[in-house]
Amino acid sequence: MIEVTSGGDVDVVYLELAKAFDSVPHNPLLLKLESYDVKGTLLEWMKNFLIGRRQLVMVAGTGSQWAPVLSGVPRGSVLGPLLFISYINDMQQTVSSFIYMYADDTKVVREVTTARNCEELQADLDSIQHWSEKWQMKFTSSKYWIMHLGQ
Secondary structure: OOOHHHOOOEEEEEEEEOOHHHOOEHHHHHHHHHHOOOOHHHHHHHHHHHOOOEEOOEEOOEEOOOEEOOEOOOOOOOHHHHHHHHHHHHHHHHOOOEEEEEOOEEEEEEEOOOHHHHHHHHHHHHHHHHHHHHOOOOEOOOOOEEEEEOO
16 A cells, blocks of 8 residues: 655556446456356356347337347346456456556556656556457546646
8 A cells, every 4th residue: 555645756547447337248258257266057147147138229209229238237237236346357467556446447556756666657557458458448538637646
């Protein structure tokens, strides 16, 4: 844990996943669940819960055509948040900085007293970007902030 009161400078990078709950791809999610030792009947139940859903949009009583739901965790369900967390949970393993995640928000924190610390923070941000590309999750480019605390 980094203490700002220790006199060191700290950079905090705030990131937000774009359309987070709606963009979780089903097959990679099922692979991650299997890596967490979800197998057999429970994994099959999760697959049936996610795959084969359809949706339509209603406006003023007129509906669109039914369309398959190809990604996302069901909103309003008890399992939706758990499935989402299961999907993004390994992002923190890609960095050496302190990382705090809450739903679709991520905060990366690193003490930056040397040029090397800045390089390490950049390497962590690069790793997070690589993770997002690998797992088909995008960060909202207009919703990131960098805050420097210190001198």
